[in-house]
Amino acid sequence: MAQAATVLGIFSHVDTTVRAINALRGRGLSDFSVYTPIPVDEIEEAVDHGKPVSRVRLFTLIGGLTGTATGFFLTIWSSLKWNLVTGGKPIVSIPPFVIIAFELTILFGGLCTLLGLLFLGRLPKLRRSSNYDPRFTVDRFGIEVRCPAAMAETARQVLRETGAQEVRA
Protein backbone atom coordinates (compact mmCIF):
# COMPACT_ATOMS: atom_id res chain seq x y z
CA MET A 1 0.00 0.00 0.00
CA ALA A 2 1.62 3.18 -1.11
CA GLN A 3 0.78 6.29 0.85
CA ALA A 4 -0.43 4.10 3.70
CA ALA A 5 -1.38 5.38 7.08
CA THR A 6 -2.15 3.49 10.23
CA VAL A 7 -4.49 4.79 12.86
CA LEU A 8 -4.80 3.20 16.26
CA GLY A 9 -7.83 3.52 18.49
CA ILE A 10 -7.70 2.25 22.06
CA PHE A 11 -10.95 1.22 23.71
CA SER A 12 -11.73 0.02 27.18
CA HIS A 13 -15.06 -1.61 26.48
CA VAL A 14 -16.23 -4.49 24.38
CA ASP A 15 -19.38 -2.83 23.08
CA THR A 16 -17.61 0.31 21.88
CA THR A 17 -14.99 -1.83 20.15
CA VAL A 18 -17.66 -3.80 18.33
CA ARG A 19 -19.43 -0.57 17.37
CA ALA A 20 -16.17 0.85 15.99
CA ILE A 21 -15.49 -2.28 13.94
CA ASN A 22 -18.93 -2.11 12.36
CA ALA A 23 -18.68 1.64 11.77
CA LEU A 24 -15.29 1.25 10.10
CA ARG A 25 -16.70 -1.40 7.80
CA GLY A 26 -19.59 0.95 7.00
CA ARG A 27 -17.11 3.57 5.84
CA GLY A 28 -15.28 1.09 3.64
CA LEU A 29 -12.31 0.78 5.98
CA SER A 30 -12.02 -2.96 6.28
CA ASP A 31 -8.25 -3.44 6.59
CA PHE A 32 -7.70 -3.46 10.32
CA SER A 33 -6.38 -5.60 13.18
CA VAL A 34 -8.05 -5.85 16.55
CA TYR A 35 -6.01 -6.47 19.68
CA THR A 36 -7.81 -7.96 22.66
CA PRO A 37 -6.60 -9.20 26.05
CA ILE A 38 -8.91 -12.19 25.79
CA PRO A 39 -10.80 -13.74 22.91
CA VAL A 40 -14.27 -12.17 22.87
CA ASP A 41 -17.04 -13.78 20.86
CA GLU A 42 -18.75 -10.50 19.97
CA ILE A 43 -15.54 -8.99 18.65
CA GLU A 44 -14.59 -12.15 16.84
CA GLU A 45 -17.95 -12.25 15.10
CA ALA A 46 -17.60 -8.63 14.03
CA VAL A 47 -14.04 -9.09 12.77
CA ASP A 48 -14.28 -12.52 11.21
CA HIS A 49 -17.42 -11.55 9.36
CA GLY A 50 -17.18 -13.47 6.10
CA LYS A 51 -13.73 -14.96 6.80
CA PRO A 52 -13.34 -18.73 6.47
CA VAL A 53 -12.81 -20.84 9.60
CA SER A 54 -9.16 -21.20 10.66
CA ARG A 55 -7.43 -23.91 8.67
CA VAL A 56 -5.61 -25.25 11.74
CA ARG A 57 -8.01 -28.19 11.72
CA LEU A 58 -6.69 -29.26 8.34
CA PHE A 59 -3.23 -29.61 9.88
CA THR A 60 -4.70 -31.68 12.71
CA LEU A 61 -6.48 -33.96 10.28
CA ILE A 62 -3.46 -34.51 8.06
CA GLY A 63 -1.21 -35.00 11.09
CA GLY A 64 -3.61 -37.45 12.66
CA LEU A 65 -3.99 -39.52 9.50
CA THR A 66 -0.23 -39.53 8.99
CA GLY A 67 0.11 -40.79 12.55
CA THR A 68 -2.36 -43.61 11.99
CA ALA A 69 -0.62 -44.65 8.79
CA THR A 70 2.82 -44.43 10.43
CA GLY A 71 1.66 -46.52 13.37
CA PHE A 72 0.36 -49.34 11.21
CA PHE A 73 3.28 -49.15 8.81
CA LEU A 74 5.91 -49.22 11.56
CA THR A 75 4.37 -52.12 13.44
CA ILE A 76 3.46 -54.27 10.44
CA TRP A 77 6.64 -53.63 8.50
CA SER A 78 8.97 -54.16 11.44
CA SER A 79 7.16 -57.33 12.52
CA LEU A 80 7.56 -58.74 9.02
CA LYS A 81 11.26 -57.90 9.17
CA TRP A 82 11.75 -60.48 11.91
CA ASN A 83 9.22 -63.27 11.69
CA LEU A 84 9.33 -64.33 15.28
CA VAL A 85 6.15 -65.94 16.58
CA THR A 86 5.52 -65.08 20.21
CA GLY A 87 2.65 -66.45 22.27
CA GLY A 88 1.23 -68.25 19.23
CA LYS A 89 -0.03 -64.96 17.86
CA PRO A 90 0.06 -64.03 14.18
CA ILE A 91 3.08 -62.05 13.01
CA VAL A 92 0.82 -59.21 11.96
CA SER A 93 -1.50 -58.93 14.98
CA ILE A 94 -3.74 -56.01 14.24
CA PRO A 95 -5.39 -55.49 17.68
CA PRO A 96 -2.21 -54.54 19.55
CA PHE A 97 -1.02 -52.50 16.58
CA VAL A 98 -4.18 -50.41 16.81
CA ILE A 99 -2.90 -49.10 20.14
CA ILE A 100 0.38 -47.91 18.63
CA ALA A 101 -1.49 -46.42 15.67
CA PHE A 102 -3.88 -44.65 18.03
CA GLU A 103 -1.13 -43.12 20.14
CA LEU A 104 0.74 -41.96 17.04
CA THR A 105 -2.48 -40.47 15.66
CA ILE A 106 -2.73 -38.28 18.73
CA LEU A 107 0.99 -37.51 18.80
CA PHE A 108 1.27 -36.51 15.15
CA GLY A 109 -2.12 -34.80 15.22
CA GLY A 110 -1.08 -32.72 18.21
CA LEU A 111 2.33 -31.78 16.86
CA CYS A 112 0.83 -30.84 13.49
CA THR A 113 -1.77 -28.70 15.27
CA LEU A 114 1.13 -26.90 16.92
CA LEU A 115 2.82 -26.45 13.55
CA GLY A 116 -0.44 -25.24 12.07
CA LEU A 117 -0.87 -22.73 14.86
CA LEU A 118 2.67 -21.41 14.40
CA PHE A 119 2.43 -21.35 10.62
CA LEU A 120 -1.05 -19.85 10.22
CA GLY A 121 -0.76 -17.55 13.22
CA ARG A 122 2.65 -16.41 11.91
CA LEU A 123 4.34 -17.19 15.20
CA PRO A 124 6.90 -16.59 16.54
CA LYS A 125 6.49 -12.96 15.63
CA LEU A 126 9.90 -11.44 15.92
CA ARG A 127 8.95 -7.76 16.14
CA ARG A 128 6.13 -6.07 17.95
CA SER A 129 3.76 -4.25 15.62
CA SER A 130 4.66 -0.57 15.70
CA ASN A 131 1.29 0.28 17.19
CA TYR A 132 1.25 -2.43 19.83
CA ASP A 133 0.46 -1.22 23.31
CA PRO A 134 1.33 -3.26 26.41
CA ARG A 135 -2.11 -2.53 27.83
CA PHE A 136 -3.56 -4.87 25.20
CA THR A 137 -2.64 -7.80 27.43
CA VAL A 138 -4.27 -6.17 30.45
CA ASP A 139 -7.64 -4.52 29.84
CA ARG A 140 -7.58 -2.46 26.67
CA PHE A 141 -8.89 -3.28 23.22
CA GLY A 142 -7.11 -1.82 20.22
CA ILE A 143 -8.15 -1.31 16.62
CA GLU A 144 -5.36 -0.64 14.17
CA VAL A 145 -6.73 0.67 10.88
CA ARG A 146 -4.58 0.57 7.77
CA CYS A 147 -5.81 2.91 5.07
CA PRO A 148 -4.65 5.30 2.36
CA ALA A 149 -3.37 8.54 3.83
CA ALA A 150 -6.37 10.37 2.48
CA MET A 151 -8.70 8.24 4.57
CA ALA A 152 -6.78 8.60 7.82
CA GLU A 153 -8.88 11.51 9.03
CA THR A 154 -12.09 9.56 8.44
CA ALA A 155 -10.72 6.61 10.38
CA ARG A 156 -9.71 8.85 13.24
CA GLN A 157 -13.14 10.41 13.28
CA VAL A 158 -14.92 7.06 13.29
CA LEU A 159 -12.80 5.78 16.14
CA ARG A 160 -13.34 8.89 18.20
CA GLU A 161 -17.07 8.94 17.57
CA THR A 162 -17.57 5.33 18.53
CA GLY A 163 -15.94 5.85 21.91
CA ALA A 164 -12.18 5.33 21.63
CA GLN A 165 -10.40 6.56 24.71
CA GLU A 166 -7.31 7.37 22.77
CA VAL A 167 -6.62 7.77 19.05
CA ARG A 168 -3.08 7.76 17.80
CA ALA A 169 -1.21 8.53 14.57
Added chain:
Amino acid sequence: MSAVAEPTYADVNQAVLRTLEPPRNAYYGWMSLIGFVLATCLFTAWTAQIYYGIGMTGKRVPQMWALYITTFVFWIGIGHAGTLISAILYLFRARWRTSIYRAAEIMTVFAVMTAGLFPLVHLGRMWFGYWLIPYPNQRYLWPNFRSPLLWDVFAISTYLTISAVFLYVGMVPDIAAIRDSSTGWRKKIYGVLALGWEGSDHQWRHYRRAYGLFAALNTPLVVSVHSVVSWDFAMALVPGWHSTLFAPFFVNGAIFSGFAMVMVLILPMRKYFNLYPYIQDKQLDAMGKLILATSLVLSYFYACELFTSWYSADHFEKASMFWKHTGTYAWALYLMYFCNSLSPLVLFSRRARTHPTTLFIVSIFVLIGMWFERFNIIVPSLAHDFYPATWGIFKPALTDTAIVVGSFAWFFFLFLGLIKLMPSVSIVEVKETIPHPVSERGHH
Protein backbone atom coordinates in the same frame (compact mmCIF):
# COMPACT_ATOMS: atom_id res chain seq x y z
CA MET B 1 -20.50 -14.81 39.81
CA SER B 2 -19.94 -14.20 43.50
CA ALA B 3 -21.11 -11.98 46.30
CA VAL B 4 -17.76 -10.22 46.77
CA ALA B 5 -16.71 -7.36 44.54
CA GLU B 6 -15.95 -8.66 41.07
CA PRO B 7 -12.25 -8.36 40.21
CA THR B 8 -11.46 -6.31 37.12
CA TYR B 9 -9.20 -7.36 34.26
CA ALA B 10 -6.34 -5.35 35.72
CA ASP B 11 -6.85 -7.03 39.10
CA VAL B 12 -6.37 -10.42 37.50
CA ASN B 13 -3.07 -9.34 35.93
CA GLN B 14 -1.96 -7.91 39.27
CA ALA B 15 -2.91 -11.03 41.20
CA VAL B 16 -1.01 -13.32 38.85
CA LEU B 17 2.01 -11.00 38.68
CA ARG B 18 2.12 -11.03 42.47
CA THR B 19 2.60 -14.80 42.40
CA LEU B 20 5.80 -14.22 40.43
CA GLU B 21 7.41 -11.80 42.86
CA PRO B 22 10.67 -12.98 44.43
CA PRO B 23 9.81 -15.65 46.98
CA ARG B 24 9.96 -15.03 50.70
CA ASN B 25 12.39 -16.84 52.95
CA ALA B 26 9.81 -19.45 53.94
CA TYR B 27 9.51 -20.42 50.29
CA TYR B 28 13.26 -20.83 49.95
CA GLY B 29 13.18 -22.83 53.17
CA TRP B 30 10.67 -25.29 51.76
CA MET B 31 12.52 -25.49 48.46
CA SER B 32 15.79 -26.23 50.28
CA LEU B 33 14.19 -28.90 52.43
CA ILE B 34 12.62 -30.57 49.41
CA GLY B 35 15.83 -30.19 47.45
CA PHE B 36 17.72 -31.87 50.28
CA VAL B 37 15.30 -34.81 50.31
CA LEU B 38 15.58 -34.96 46.52
CA ALA B 39 19.35 -35.09 46.61
CA THR B 40 19.68 -37.57 49.47
CA CYS B 41 16.79 -39.86 48.62
CA LEU B 42 16.45 -39.89 44.88
CA PHE B 43 19.88 -39.08 43.53
CA THR B 44 22.00 -40.79 46.17
CA ALA B 45 19.87 -43.92 46.28
CA TRP B 46 19.65 -44.15 42.52
CA THR B 47 23.39 -43.66 42.18
CA ALA B 48 23.95 -46.43 44.72
CA GLN B 49 21.57 -48.69 42.83
CA ILE B 50 23.34 -48.05 39.55
CA TYR B 51 26.75 -48.60 41.15
CA TYR B 52 25.99 -51.72 43.19
CA GLY B 53 23.18 -53.14 41.09
CA ILE B 54 19.47 -53.74 41.33
CA GLY B 55 20.01 -56.18 44.23
CA MET B 56 20.22 -53.10 46.45
CA THR B 57 16.44 -52.98 46.31
CA GLY B 58 14.06 -55.37 48.02
CA LYS B 59 13.10 -56.94 44.71
CA ARG B 60 13.44 -60.71 44.64
CA VAL B 61 11.65 -63.29 42.48
CA PRO B 62 8.62 -63.27 42.17
CA GLN B 63 8.40 -59.65 43.37
CA MET B 64 10.19 -58.01 40.49
CA TRP B 65 7.79 -55.08 40.06
CA ALA B 66 7.23 -54.08 43.64
CA LEU B 67 7.61 -50.46 44.70
CA TYR B 68 8.88 -49.03 41.43
CA ILE B 69 5.95 -50.04 39.27
CA THR B 70 3.53 -49.24 42.11
CA THR B 71 4.87 -45.72 42.25
CA PHE B 72 5.06 -45.46 38.47
CA VAL B 73 1.36 -46.25 38.12
CA PHE B 74 0.60 -43.90 41.01
CA TRP B 75 2.32 -40.93 39.35
CA ILE B 76 0.86 -41.58 35.92
CA GLY B 77 -2.54 -41.61 37.58
CA ILE B 78 -1.90 -38.30 39.31
CA GLY B 79 -1.41 -36.68 35.93
CA HIS B 80 -4.83 -37.67 34.68
CA ALA B 81 -6.87 -35.27 36.77
CA GLY B 82 -4.90 -32.36 35.35
CA THR B 83 -5.85 -33.31 31.83
CA LEU B 84 -9.43 -33.91 32.89
CA ILE B 85 -9.65 -30.41 34.31
CA SER B 86 -7.73 -28.71 31.52
CA ALA B 87 -9.07 -30.56 28.48
CA ILE B 88 -12.26 -32.45 29.24
CA LEU B 89 -13.86 -29.80 31.44
CA TYR B 90 -12.77 -27.22 28.85
CA LEU B 91 -14.79 -29.06 26.22
CA PHE B 92 -17.71 -29.15 28.65
CA ARG B 93 -17.30 -25.39 29.21
CA ALA B 94 -17.18 -25.82 32.99
CA ARG B 95 -16.42 -22.26 33.98
CA TRP B 96 -15.35 -22.99 37.53
CA ARG B 97 -12.23 -24.70 36.25
CA THR B 98 -10.54 -21.58 34.87
CA SER B 99 -8.68 -20.54 38.00
CA ILE B 100 -7.31 -23.96 38.85
CA TYR B 101 -6.70 -25.58 35.51
CA ARG B 102 -3.23 -24.16 34.94
CA ALA B 103 -1.93 -25.50 38.24
CA ALA B 104 -3.55 -28.84 37.42
CA GLU B 105 -1.95 -28.89 33.98
CA ILE B 106 1.49 -28.12 35.44
CA MET B 107 0.86 -30.95 37.87
CA THR B 108 0.11 -33.28 34.96
CA VAL B 109 3.35 -32.58 33.15
CA PHE B 110 5.45 -32.97 36.28
CA ALA B 111 3.59 -36.06 37.45
CA VAL B 112 4.24 -37.73 34.10
CA MET B 113 7.88 -36.68 34.29
CA THR B 114 8.07 -38.23 37.76
CA ALA B 115 6.40 -41.39 36.56
CA GLY B 116 8.80 -41.53 33.63
CA LEU B 117 11.71 -41.90 36.03
CA PHE B 118 10.47 -45.22 37.32
CA PRO B 119 10.72 -47.41 34.23
CA LEU B 120 14.29 -46.11 33.96
CA VAL B 121 15.05 -46.74 37.63
CA HIS B 122 13.43 -50.13 37.31
CA LEU B 123 15.49 -51.07 34.27
CA GLY B 124 18.56 -51.34 36.43
CA ARG B 125 20.86 -50.77 33.48
CA MET B 126 18.94 -47.69 32.52
CA TRP B 127 21.48 -46.69 29.90
CA PHE B 128 19.87 -49.33 27.69
CA GLY B 129 16.51 -47.60 27.96
CA TYR B 130 16.75 -46.44 24.37
CA TRP B 131 16.29 -50.03 23.22
CA LEU B 132 12.58 -49.46 23.75
CA ILE B 133 12.51 -46.90 20.97
CA PRO B 134 11.97 -48.36 17.51
CA TYR B 135 14.84 -47.16 15.37
CA PRO B 136 16.81 -48.82 12.59
CA ASN B 137 19.86 -50.44 14.13
CA GLN B 138 22.74 -52.63 13.03
CA ARG B 139 21.22 -55.64 14.82
CA TYR B 140 18.11 -55.49 12.62
CA LEU B 141 16.06 -55.76 15.78
CA TRP B 142 12.71 -54.15 16.31
CA PRO B 143 10.76 -53.99 19.54
CA ASN B 144 7.92 -56.42 20.09
CA PHE B 145 4.80 -54.39 19.40
CA ARG B 146 2.64 -57.11 20.87
CA SER B 147 4.03 -56.37 24.32
CA PRO B 148 1.98 -54.09 26.60
CA LEU B 149 5.22 -52.65 27.95
CA LEU B 150 5.90 -51.17 24.55
CA TRP B 151 2.38 -49.75 24.34
CA ASP B 152 3.29 -47.99 27.57
CA VAL B 153 6.30 -46.39 25.94
CA PHE B 154 4.15 -44.99 23.16
CA ALA B 155 1.24 -43.97 25.37
CA ILE B 156 3.34 -42.22 27.98
CA SER B 157 5.73 -40.45 25.66
CA THR B 158 2.75 -39.22 23.64
CA TYR B 159 1.02 -38.14 26.83
CA LEU B 160 4.05 -36.23 28.06
CA THR B 161 4.61 -34.54 24.70
CA ILE B 162 1.02 -33.52 24.12
CA SER B 163 0.48 -32.39 27.72
CA ALA B 164 3.62 -30.26 27.59
CA VAL B 165 2.57 -28.71 24.28
CA PHE B 166 -0.93 -28.08 25.60
CA LEU B 167 0.44 -26.47 28.75
CA TYR B 168 2.81 -24.26 26.82
CA VAL B 169 0.32 -23.19 24.18
CA GLY B 170 -2.16 -22.35 26.91
CA MET B 171 0.44 -20.21 28.64
CA VAL B 172 1.56 -18.17 25.64
CA PRO B 173 -0.95 -15.27 25.98
CA ASP B 174 -0.29 -15.19 29.72
CA ILE B 175 3.45 -15.07 29.23
CA ALA B 176 2.86 -12.15 26.85
CA ALA B 177 0.95 -10.37 29.62
CA ILE B 178 3.87 -10.91 31.97
CA ARG B 179 6.32 -9.76 29.31
CA ASP B 180 4.39 -6.52 28.96
CA SER B 181 4.66 -5.69 32.62
CA SER B 182 8.23 -6.75 33.33
CA THR B 183 11.51 -5.04 32.60
CA GLY B 184 15.13 -5.85 31.85
CA TRP B 185 16.29 -9.41 31.26
CA ARG B 186 13.03 -10.84 32.53
CA LYS B 187 11.24 -9.01 29.73
CA LYS B 188 13.65 -10.55 27.22
CA ILE B 189 13.13 -14.10 28.48
CA TYR B 190 9.36 -13.81 28.71
CA GLY B 191 9.44 -12.08 25.34
CA VAL B 192 11.10 -15.06 23.70
CA LEU B 193 8.74 -17.50 25.40
CA ALA B 194 5.68 -15.44 24.43
CA LEU B 195 6.55 -15.99 20.74
CA GLY B 196 5.69 -12.38 20.00
CA TRP B 197 2.10 -12.79 21.10
CA GLU B 198 0.07 -9.60 20.70
CA GLY B 199 -3.50 -10.78 21.01
CA SER B 200 -4.42 -9.67 17.51
CA ASP B 201 -7.59 -11.01 15.95
CA HIS B 202 -5.47 -12.98 13.50
CA GLN B 203 -3.57 -14.72 16.31
CA TRP B 204 -6.65 -15.39 18.41
CA ARG B 205 -8.54 -16.84 15.47
CA HIS B 206 -6.03 -19.61 14.90
CA TYR B 207 -5.21 -19.93 18.58
CA ARG B 208 -8.74 -20.63 19.71
CA ARG B 209 -9.25 -23.21 17.01
CA ALA B 210 -5.95 -24.91 17.81
CA TYR B 211 -6.64 -24.86 21.54
CA GLY B 212 -9.98 -26.57 21.06
CA LEU B 213 -8.31 -29.20 18.90
CA PHE B 214 -5.63 -29.82 21.53
CA ALA B 215 -8.36 -30.34 24.10
CA ALA B 216 -10.16 -32.69 21.75
CA LEU B 217 -6.99 -34.71 21.14
CA ASN B 218 -6.09 -34.81 24.81
CA THR B 219 -9.46 -36.20 25.86
CA PRO B 220 -9.22 -39.64 24.23
CA LEU B 221 -5.49 -39.66 24.96
CA VAL B 222 -5.93 -39.44 28.71
CA VAL B 223 -8.41 -42.30 28.68
CA SER B 224 -6.06 -44.38 26.56
CA VAL B 225 -3.00 -43.79 28.72
CA HIS B 226 -4.23 -45.34 31.92
CA SER B 227 -6.03 -48.05 29.99
CA VAL B 228 -2.72 -48.98 28.42
CA VAL B 229 -1.05 -48.89 31.83
CA SER B 230 -3.76 -51.19 33.16
CA TRP B 231 -3.12 -53.63 30.32
CA ASP B 232 0.43 -54.08 31.60
CA PHE B 233 -1.40 -56.10 34.21
CA ALA B 234 -4.58 -57.23 32.54
CA MET B 235 -2.74 -58.83 29.60
CA ALA B 236 -0.83 -61.09 31.99
CA LEU B 237 -2.41 -64.28 33.30
CA VAL B 238 -1.64 -63.61 36.97
CA PRO B 239 -4.75 -64.14 39.15
CA GLY B 240 -6.02 -60.75 40.28
CA TRP B 241 -4.73 -59.04 37.14
CA HIS B 242 -6.30 -60.83 34.22
CA SER B 243 -9.55 -58.88 34.02
CA THR B 244 -11.39 -56.72 31.52
CA LEU B 245 -12.40 -54.52 34.44
CA PHE B 246 -8.93 -53.09 34.68
CA ALA B 247 -9.03 -50.28 32.11
CA PRO B 248 -12.02 -48.35 33.52
CA PHE B 249 -10.94 -49.25 37.05
CA PHE B 250 -7.52 -47.68 36.46
CA VAL B 251 -8.79 -44.62 34.61
CA ASN B 252 -11.28 -43.84 37.36
CA GLY B 253 -8.72 -44.42 40.10
CA ALA B 254 -6.26 -42.21 38.27
CA ILE B 255 -8.67 -39.31 38.10
CA PHE B 256 -9.63 -39.83 41.73
CA SER B 257 -6.04 -39.68 42.97
CA GLY B 258 -5.25 -36.79 40.65
CA PHE B 259 -8.05 -34.67 42.06
CA ALA B 260 -6.69 -35.31 45.52
CA MET B 261 -3.26 -34.13 44.38
CA VAL B 262 -4.78 -31.01 42.80
CA MET B 263 -6.34 -30.25 46.19
CA VAL B 264 -3.04 -30.79 47.98
CA LEU B 265 -1.43 -28.33 45.58
CA ILE B 266 -4.03 -25.60 45.24
CA LEU B 267 -5.04 -25.25 48.89
CA PRO B 268 -1.59 -24.12 50.07
CA MET B 269 -1.10 -22.19 46.82
CA ARG B 270 -4.31 -20.26 47.39
CA LYS B 271 -3.22 -19.36 50.91
CA TYR B 272 0.36 -18.44 50.04
CA PHE B 273 -0.47 -16.45 46.88
CA ASN B 274 -3.66 -15.04 48.39
CA LEU B 275 -5.79 -16.24 45.49
CA TYR B 276 -9.02 -16.26 47.49
CA PRO B 277 -10.95 -14.09 44.99
CA TYR B 278 -10.21 -16.64 42.26
CA ILE B 279 -10.16 -20.00 44.01
CA GLN B 280 -13.40 -19.78 45.92
CA ASP B 281 -15.73 -22.14 47.71
CA LYS B 282 -17.33 -22.87 44.36
CA GLN B 283 -14.11 -24.41 43.06
CA LEU B 284 -13.51 -26.40 46.23
CA ASP B 285 -17.10 -27.59 46.24
CA ALA B 286 -16.90 -28.76 42.64
CA MET B 287 -13.61 -30.53 43.26
CA GLY B 288 -14.99 -32.13 46.39
CA LYS B 289 -17.96 -33.45 44.43
CA LEU B 290 -15.66 -34.91 41.80
CA ILE B 291 -13.54 -36.62 44.45
CA LEU B 292 -16.69 -38.02 46.02
CA ALA B 293 -18.13 -39.21 42.70
CA THR B 294 -14.92 -40.93 41.62
CA SER B 295 -14.62 -42.48 45.07
CA LEU B 296 -18.09 -43.97 44.79
CA VAL B 297 -17.32 -45.35 41.34
CA LEU B 298 -14.11 -46.81 42.72
CA SER B 299 -15.98 -48.50 45.57
CA TYR B 300 -18.28 -49.99 42.97
CA PHE B 301 -15.25 -51.35 41.12
CA TYR B 302 -13.92 -52.87 44.36
CA ALA B 303 -17.24 -54.63 44.76
CA CYS B 304 -17.12 -55.76 41.13
CA GLU B 305 -13.65 -57.19 41.64
CA LEU B 306 -14.86 -59.26 44.56
CA PHE B 307 -17.93 -60.36 42.67
CA THR B 308 -16.11 -61.31 39.46
CA SER B 309 -13.48 -63.31 41.28
CA TRP B 310 -16.19 -65.24 43.14
CA TYR B 311 -18.42 -65.59 40.07
CA SER B 312 -15.52 -66.72 37.88
CA ALA B 313 -15.52 -69.99 39.87
CA ASP B 314 -11.83 -70.02 39.09
CA HIS B 315 -9.92 -71.62 41.90
CA PHE B 316 -6.84 -69.44 41.55
CA GLU B 317 -8.79 -66.19 41.28
CA LYS B 318 -10.74 -67.02 44.40
CA ALA B 319 -7.65 -68.14 46.30
CA SER B 320 -5.79 -64.99 45.34
CA MET B 321 -8.65 -62.76 46.41
CA PHE B 322 -9.09 -64.66 49.68
CA TRP B 323 -5.39 -64.40 50.45
CA LYS B 324 -5.38 -60.67 49.75
CA HIS B 325 -8.05 -60.19 52.40
CA THR B 326 -6.53 -62.48 54.99
CA GLY B 327 -2.82 -62.88 54.20
CA THR B 328 0.35 -60.93 54.86
CA TYR B 329 -0.78 -57.79 53.06
CA ALA B 330 -4.37 -57.67 54.35
CA TRP B 331 -3.58 -54.54 56.39
CA ALA B 332 -2.71 -52.71 53.17
CA LEU B 333 -5.99 -53.74 51.59
CA TYR B 334 -8.08 -52.56 54.54
CA LEU B 335 -6.09 -49.32 54.67
CA MET B 336 -6.95 -48.84 51.00
CA TYR B 337 -10.67 -49.50 51.61
CA PHE B 338 -10.65 -47.01 54.44
CA CYS B 339 -8.79 -44.27 52.53
CA ASN B 340 -10.51 -44.63 49.17
CA SER B 341 -14.02 -45.75 49.98
CA LEU B 342 -14.76 -44.54 53.51
CA SER B 343 -12.84 -41.30 54.10
CA PRO B 344 -14.20 -39.44 51.03
CA LEU B 345 -17.76 -40.09 52.25
CA VAL B 346 -17.48 -37.03 54.54
CA LEU B 347 -17.64 -35.02 51.31
CA PHE B 348 -21.36 -35.73 51.16
CA SER B 349 -21.58 -32.79 53.52
CA ARG B 350 -21.40 -29.43 51.80
CA ARG B 351 -19.62 -27.96 54.77
CA ALA B 352 -16.84 -30.50 54.42
CA ARG B 353 -16.56 -29.78 50.71
CA THR B 354 -15.83 -26.11 51.37
CA HIS B 355 -13.71 -26.60 54.45
CA PRO B 356 -10.06 -26.45 53.36
CA THR B 357 -8.58 -28.45 56.24
CA THR B 358 -11.09 -31.27 55.83
CA LEU B 359 -10.51 -31.35 52.10
CA PHE B 360 -6.77 -31.38 52.60
CA ILE B 361 -6.90 -34.27 55.06
CA VAL B 362 -9.28 -36.30 52.88
CA SER B 363 -6.99 -35.67 49.90
CA ILE B 364 -3.97 -36.93 51.80
CA PHE B 365 -5.94 -40.06 52.73
CA VAL B 366 -6.91 -40.52 49.11
CA LEU B 367 -3.30 -40.23 47.96
CA ILE B 368 -2.19 -42.78 50.54
CA GLY B 369 -5.10 -45.03 49.59
CA MET B 370 -4.41 -44.82 45.88
CA TRP B 371 -0.72 -45.56 46.33
CA PHE B 372 -1.72 -48.63 48.32
CA GLU B 373 -4.26 -49.61 45.70
CA ARG B 374 -1.47 -50.02 43.18
CA PHE B 375 0.61 -51.77 45.81
CA ASN B 376 -2.30 -54.15 46.45
CA ILE B 377 -2.64 -54.89 42.77
CA ILE B 378 1.03 -55.59 42.23
CA VAL B 379 2.59 -57.08 45.33
CA PRO B 380 -0.04 -59.44 46.81
CA SER B 381 -1.03 -60.73 43.36
CA LEU B 382 2.55 -61.68 42.58
CA ALA B 383 3.06 -63.02 46.08
CA HIS B 384 0.40 -65.67 45.68
CA ASP B 385 -0.08 -66.87 42.13
CA PHE B 386 -0.52 -70.38 40.73
CA TYR B 387 2.24 -72.49 42.30
CA PRO B 388 3.10 -72.46 45.97
CA ALA B 389 6.70 -72.98 44.85
CA THR B 390 6.74 -69.51 43.31
CA TRP B 391 5.10 -67.71 46.18
CA GLY B 392 7.14 -65.00 47.85
CA ILE B 393 6.78 -62.08 50.19
CA PHE B 394 8.23 -58.68 49.34
CA LYS B 395 10.13 -56.60 51.86
CA PRO B 396 11.17 -53.12 50.77
CA ALA B 397 14.81 -52.17 51.26
CA LEU B 398 16.28 -48.77 52.03
CA THR B 399 17.20 -48.04 48.40
CA ASP B 400 13.81 -48.52 46.79
CA THR B 401 12.02 -46.81 49.67
CA ALA B 402 14.34 -43.83 49.38
CA ILE B 403 13.77 -43.58 45.64
CA VAL B 404 10.00 -43.63 46.13
CA VAL B 405 10.23 -40.88 48.79
CA GLY B 406 12.63 -38.98 46.55
CA SER B 407 10.15 -39.04 43.69
CA PHE B 408 7.76 -36.94 45.78
CA ALA B 409 10.56 -34.47 46.45
CA TRP B 410 11.34 -34.35 42.72
CA PHE B 411 7.70 -33.62 41.90
CA PHE B 412 7.23 -30.91 44.53
CA PHE B 413 10.59 -29.34 43.71
CA LEU B 414 9.62 -28.98 40.06
CA PHE B 415 6.16 -27.70 40.93
CA LEU B 416 7.30 -25.14 43.50
CA GLY B 417 9.99 -23.97 41.12
CA LEU B 418 7.74 -23.47 38.12
CA ILE B 419 4.89 -21.66 39.86
CA LYS B 420 7.34 -18.91 40.79
CA LEU B 421 8.49 -18.56 37.18
CA MET B 422 5.34 -19.04 35.14
CA PRO B 423 1.73 -17.97 35.62
CA SER B 424 0.14 -20.72 37.69
CA VAL B 425 -3.30 -19.18 37.24
CA SER B 426 -4.49 -18.51 33.72
CA ILE B 427 -4.81 -14.75 33.23
CA VAL B 428 -6.78 -15.08 30.01
CA GLU B 429 -9.23 -17.76 31.10
CA VAL B 430 -9.97 -16.15 34.46
CA LYS B 431 -10.76 -12.91 32.63
CA GLU B 432 -13.10 -14.79 30.35
CA THR B 433 -15.27 -15.71 33.34
CA ILE B 434 -15.53 -12.07 34.46
CA PRO B 435 -18.29 -10.06 32.73
CA HIS B 436 -16.83 -8.08 29.82
CA PRO B 437 -16.17 -4.39 30.44
CA VAL B 438 -19.10 -2.52 28.88
CA SER B 439 -19.31 1.25 28.45
CA GLU B 440 -21.38 3.52 30.70
CA ARG B 441 -23.53 4.39 27.73
CA GLY B 442 -24.46 0.76 27.56
CA HIS B 443 -26.35 -0.75 24.67
CA HIS B 444 -28.58 1.60 22.83
